[in-house]
Amino acid sequence: MKKNFSLITTLFCLSFFYSQNQKIFNRIDSLTSAKDIQKFIEHKDNKINYYLNVEDKIKYGSHCSSIGDSLKLKQNWEKADFDNNGLTDLLVTGNSSDGPKTIYILDKGTHFESKNLSKGKLYEECSFSSVKDNKIEYYSIKILDRYGFKLIKENLIYKNGEFIEENLSPKKHNILEIKFRTSGSHWNHYTFEMEIVSNKDATWTTKDDGFIPSGVYTSKLSEKDFKELIDFVNYIDFENLNDEYNVSYSDSHTGYLTITYDNLKTKTIRDYGLMGTRGLKKLYDILVEMKLNQHWTKL
Numbered sequence: 001m002k003k004n005f006s007l008i009t010t011l012f013c014l015s016f017f018y019s020q021n022q023k024i025f026n027r028i029d030s031l032t033s034a035k036d037i038q039k040f041i042e043h044k045d046n047k048i049n050y051y052l053n054v055e056d057k058i059k060y061g062s063h064c065s066s067i068g069d070s071l072k073l074k075q076n077w078e079k080a081d082f083d084n085n086g087l088t089d090l091l092v093t094g095n096s097s098d099g100p101k102t103i104y105i106l107d108k109g110t111h112f113e114s115k116n117l118s119k120g121k122l123y124e125e126c127s128f129s130s131v132k133d134n135k136i137e138y139y140s141i142k143i144l145d146r147y148g149f150k151l152i153k154e155n156l157i158y159k160n161g162e163f164i165e166e167n168l169s170p171k172k173h174n175i176l177e178i179k180f181r182t183s184g185s186h187w188n189h190y191t192f193e194m195e196i197v198s199n200k201d202a203t204w205t206t207k208d209d210g211f212i213p214s215g216v217y218t219s220k221l222s223e224k225d226f227k228e229l230i231d232f233v234n235y236i237d238f239e240n241l242n243d244e245y246n247v248s249y250s251d252s253h254t255g256y257l258t259i260t261y262d263n264l265k266t267k268t269i270r271d272y273g274l275m276g277t278r279g280l281k282k283l284y285d286i287l288v289e290m291k292l293n294q295h296w297t298k299l
Contacts, residue, residue, distance in 0.1 A: 026107050028079060028088045037077055037092055041105075048114045050103045052094030064100075064126040064141060067151060071128055071139060078131040082106060082158040091117070091129055091136060100126050102138075104163065117156075117163060122249045123275060125149060136163060156278070160232055160286070164279040170235045174198075177260040178233065180287050182253050182274070184208075194287050200226045204296060217296035225294075229286060233259065236279030238267055245280075247273030255284060 031037050038054045040046060058068070058076050077092040087107035093100060102117040117138065118127050125141035136156040141149050156163040181193035193205040200221040207214045221229070238259055255271040257280070269276065274284055 024086045026087045028090050028105070028107055031079075031090070034077065037090070038094075040090075041092070046112050048103075048105060048112060050096070050101065050114060050116060052092065052096055052101060052103065054092060054094040058093055058095060058100050067139075067141065068126075068128050071130075073128055073130050078129070080131045080134045082134055082136075082163075083108075084134065084158075085109065091131060093127070093129060102127055102129050104136075106158075115162075119275065123247060123273075124152075135166060138163075154278070159235070160228075160282060162278065162282045162285075164236065164282055165277055167235050167237050170237065171239070173234055173239065173261040175230050175233055175259065175261050176264070177258075178229075178287075179258040180255065180284065181205075182255050184253070192288065194290065196221065196226075196229070202290065202294065204291065206291075211291065212296075213298075216299045218299060219290075219294040219296050221294065232279075232283065232286065236277070236283060238269075241267075241269060241277060241280065243269060245269070245271045245273070245276030247275050249273070257283075 027040070031040055034054045034056050038052075041048045041050070041052060041054065054077065056076070076094065077090065079088050079090055081087060082089045082091075082104065083106055085108070087109060089107055090105040091102065092105070093102040095101075098121050100118075103114055104117055106113040117129070117136070118124065119140065123142065127138060127140040129139070130137045136154075138154045138156050140152050140154075142152045155166045157166040176198050178196045179194075182191055184191050190209045191207050192209065195203045200223070202219045202221055204217045204219070205215075206212060206217070238257075239261075252273040255269075255274045255276075257269045257271065259267045261267070269280070271280060275281060
């Protein structure tokens with residue numbers, strides 16, 4: 001009896017392990033052509049937020065085409081399980097009213113999540129993508145100024161709900177304080193300022209944002225929220241990022257990030273346009289989202 005019970009238990013565990021790790025066939029798996037993908041994106045029930053004209057060949061400008069050809073990429077769409085939930089996701093590049101655009105579509109089980117991977121025509125001339133080991137190799141022609149361009153390669157991994165630059169060996173710094181503020185622009189005078197210290201106290205200062213009366217607000221982060229924030233700050237390798245980033249266009253906000261860590265060392269980053277890196281952009285979003293996901297008390 002004991003032997004039979006042990007056998008049943010072993011079979012149950014193996015069955016459970018297999019069910020947790022097996023690949024689940026989904027609708028994206030059935031897509032085999034650009035025409036299939038076009039119909040999938042346009043289908044109203046899928047609720048994909050972007051319109052793309054998906055073709056076997058993307059219509060790039062002359063210098064973009066030559067660079068794309070040199071990269072020898074397989075095709076304009078690829079499949080992978082980017083968020084590691086057992087369901088196949090989709091990366092696709094197509095033509096839009098704003099020029100070539102790359103989006104990713106994640107199968108979340110109950111719905112599809114679609115987001116733009118391209119940074120926009122003011123920031124990059126065009127982009128090309130390929131997939132390797134559920135990660136994205138993203139190439140873009142970055143606009144440096146009115147006449148200058150540069151080919152950039154990013155190895156991207158899906159983390160904290162976005163694709164950011166992969167860090168193969170993140171360090172664990174002792175983060176003592178995070179300060180982030182934005183300046184207003186010519187068209188938008190809204191400013192934002194947040195400060196978070198190691199005892200989990202957060203201070204939010206706002207002015208003219210139309211969201212809440214101007215003033216100073218305080219909150220106490222939970223252990224979980226604070227740990228996730230610190231882990232993300234360490235993951236983006238803030239210590240080795242540039243001290244300054246700039247977009248090529250004008251009339252944008254400027255972000256100022258200061259991180260105090262370890263033995264009172266500081267790292268300060270000035271980011272005109274708030275597009276320094278994908279990791280930085282996600283960090284800004286996390287801090288701004290705290291307006292909605294924390295309980296604030298006005299001083």
